[in-house]
Amino acid sequence: MNILNLIFIFCSSLVYILLYNVNRIINYPLINLCALEKCPFCYGTDLCDEFENGKFEFKISSFENVIANLFSVKNVYYAIYKNRSVVLKKLAHDYELDELDQFIHENYVGSRISNKDILEILYPKGDLIGNNYVVENFHLCTHKTAENFFQQIKWYEDPNEVIEQVWYTIKVNVEPLLLKILSSKVFPIPKYLGACGRIIVEENRGQMLSNFYYADWQIRTNISVQLLKAAEVFTEKHDLFRFYLTDISPDNIAVDANMTITFVDLENIIITNHLASGVQSIHHSVDMESDDGFAFSPNEICSHSLSDHNYYAICKLLLSESAPWPMVKGGFLHSPPVGILLQFPKLFELVELCVHPNAKINRFDAAKEITDILEKALQFLNT
Numbered sequence: 268m269n270i271l272n273l274i275f276i277f278c279s280s281l282v283y284i285l286l287y288n289v290n291r292i293i294n295y296p297l298i299n300l301c302a303l304e305k306c307p308f309c310y311g312t313d314l315c316d317e318f319e320n321g322k323f324e325f326k327i328s329s330f331e332n333v334i335a336n337l338f339s340v341k342n343v344y345y346a347i348y349k350n351r352s353v354v355l356k357k358l359a360h361d362y363e364l365d366e367l368d369q370f371i372h373e374n375y376v377g378s379r380i381s382n383k384d385i386l387e388i389l390y391p392k393g394d395l396i397g398n399n400y401v402v403e404n405f406h407l408c409t410h411k412t413a414e415n416f417f418q419q420i421k422w423y424e425d426p427n428e429v430i431e432q433v434w435y436t437i438k439v440n441v442e443p444l445l446l447k448i449l450s451s452k453v454f455p456i457p458k459y460l461g462a463c464g465r466i467i468v469e470e471n472r473g474q475m476l477s478n479f480y481y482a483d484w485q486i487r488t489n490i491s492v493q494l495l496k497a498a499e500v501f502t503e504k505h506d507l508f509r510f511y512l513t514d515i516s517p518d519n520i521a522v523d524a525n526m527t528i529t530f531v532d533l534e535n536i537i538i539t540n541h542l543a544s545g546v547q548s549i550h551h552s553v554d555m556e557s558d559d560g561f562a563f564s565p566n567e568i569c570s571h572s573l574s575d576h577n578y579y580a581i582c583k584l585l586l587s588e589s590a591p592w593p594m595v596k597g598g599f600l601h602s603p604p605v606g607i608l609l610q611f612p613k614l615f616e617l618v619e620l621c622v623h624p625n626a627k628i629n630r631f632d633a634a635k636e637i638t639d640i641l642e643k644a645l646q647f648l649n650t
Contacts, residue, residue, distance in 0.1 A: 295325065296321070297318055297323045297324070297325070297344075297346065297355070297466075298315075298318040298319055298463070300344070300355065300357075300465075300466050301315070301318055301463045301464030301465060301466045302464045302465040302466075303315065303463070303464040305368070305464060305465055306432075306464055307429050307431035307432055307435075308368075308371055308375075308431055308432075308434075308435045309432060309435060309462070309464045309465050310358070310432060310435070310436050310439075310443060310462035310463075310464070310465060310466070310467050311432055311443075311461060311462030311463070311467075312462070312463060312464070313461040313462060313463075314460065314461035314462060314463045314468055315463040315464065317348070317463075318463045318466075322348060322349065323346050323347070323348050323353075323355070323468075324346060324347050324348075325344065325345070325346055325347075326345040326346050326347050326352060341360070342356065342357035342358070342359065342360060342361065343355070343356050343357075344356075345471065346468075348460070348468065351470065351471075352470070352471035353460065353468050353469065353470055353471055354457070354468070354469045354470070354471050354531075355466050355467070355468055356442075356466065356467050356468075356469065357465055357466060358439050358440035358442065358443075358467065358534075359439050359440060363439070364439070364465070367435075367438055367439065379430075379431075380430050380431045380433075380434045381430070382417070382430070384434060385417055385430065385433060385434055385437065386410075386413055386414065386417060388434070388437055388438060389407050389413035389416060389417060389437065390407050390409070390410050390412070390413035404513065404514070404534060404535040404536075405437075405441045405534065405535070405536060406536070406537040406538065406565050406569070407538050408537065408538065408539045408540070408565075408568070408569035409539075409540065409569070411540060412508070412538055412539060412540050415507050415508070415540065416448075416508070416538065419448050419507065420433060420444055420447070420448070440534050441533075441534065441536075442467075442532070442533045442534050443459055443462065443467050445510075445533045445536065446458075446459035446469070446533070447459060448505075448508075449505070449510070449533075451504075453500055453504050454500060454501070454504070454505075455493070455497050455500065455527075455528055455529050455530055456529060456530055456531075456533065457469040457470045457471075457472045457521075457529055457531055458470040469531075472521040472522075472523055472529035472531055473521045473522050473523035473524065473529070474521065474522055475517060475518050475520070475521060475522075476490070476517040476518075476520040476521070476522055476528070476585075476599075477517035477518060477595075478522070479522055480517075480595065480599070484600070484602065484603055484604060484607070484648075485645065485648050486526055487599055487600060488600065488641050488644055488645055488648075489526055489645060490522060490526060490528055490599070491585075491586060491599055491600055491641055492638055492641045492642060492645070493527070493528045494520075494528065494581050494585060494586070494599075495578070495581060495634050495637060495638045495641075496638065497528065497530065497577075497581075498577035498578045498580075498581045498634060499577075499578075499634075501577050502573070502574075502577050502578075503541075505541060506541065507540065507541055508538050508539065508540065508541050509538070509539045509540075509541050509573070509574070510536055510537075510538055511536065511537040511538070511539070511568055511574060511576045511577055512530065512533070512535070512536055512577060512580060513535040513536060513537060513563065513565075513576075513580075514532065514534070514535035515530075515580045515581065515584050515585070516584065516594060517585070517594065517595060518532075519531060519532035537565055537568050537569065537576075539568065539569060539571075539572070539574075540572075542572050547571075547572045547573050548570075548571045548572050548573070549571060549572075549573050549574070549575070550567055550568055550570070550571035550573065550574035550575065550576070551574075551575055551624070551629065551630070552574065552575055552576050552579040552630070554579075554583070554622060554623055561580070561583060561584060561591060563576060563579075563580075575629065575630035575631055578621060578630040578631065578633075578634040579621070579622070579630055581634075582618060582621035582622050582630070582633075582634070582637075583621075583622045585598070585599050586598050586599055586600055586618050586621070586637075587618055587619060587621075587622045588601070588615065588618070588619070589619075589622070598618065600614075600615070600618070603615075604648075606647070607644055607647070607648075610644070610647055611640050611643070611644055611647075613636075613640065614637065614640050614641075614644070617633050617636050617637050617640070618637060620633045621633040621634055621637060
């Protein structure tokens, strides 16, 4: 048997396996993903009728969707619901969910969750500010912040929701609750559509930002303006809270067909109260060395009424030419047209000042100047 025959047999086998699995996921009832028997320790039940009635179908319009649905390492699936593209999330790895199930079995079988239980996981008792690491990577800075957050959840207003679901969601991944609290159109986040058992449903907001690394410079400039404005929105635009994103990366930001960005992973976050008045103490992030090239102090952020963390993260991880691996090599604004360099010579100096500010400029001002220049650059390119 020659090499060509071997290649043919191998390719034929791959095609057969792919077609077999495509047929399998086409006919797979998505209600089976929901683990309804686990409720009330689940995310909710408001979409269960839609799942039961087959309104959700796996999305198989591209090879990428098929592979993602067949081998979903992160328990994220792509589906169609009422002719719109949606994302189904389990919000954790299977082993993490199994560990929590064991904890529930050992501690909560036959007993009810109380408001006190919720507050204790939102902000455990302790003397250190922000010392709430029971829910990993989610930090509410003070007990008052935790109380305000709990009030904003308003779980009791939803007849389909019970307190066990709130407790379980916080223990696994707080993202669904944040999507509800940040549902105003001003925040660049996906729309939360609901849940069934241990699956939540969000709108699909497009491709990952990393897919636009080689896009036209004008497109990348428009996206960069949105990134900097998003830093301001999460910091300033909620009446009660400031939200500091601690896992900003090209894989956690989506871009749709209109080149509009959305932050699609909100699990890692620090939340402080947004003080309406009084003297503000400002936290200036220190560009500390770390194994991944980016470090921050939750306690330092929590000890101040305002932080430049979001601006620092956007500039250092996405825009700077020295962005650490595996972020954006050379910065998202790499390879600018020569005319831009001549017309706006301060642009890239300001980007680096946003990472390493000096006595003459802080990150808030640097980010504003960068945004102004990029908007002028877009006008320049359109003339």
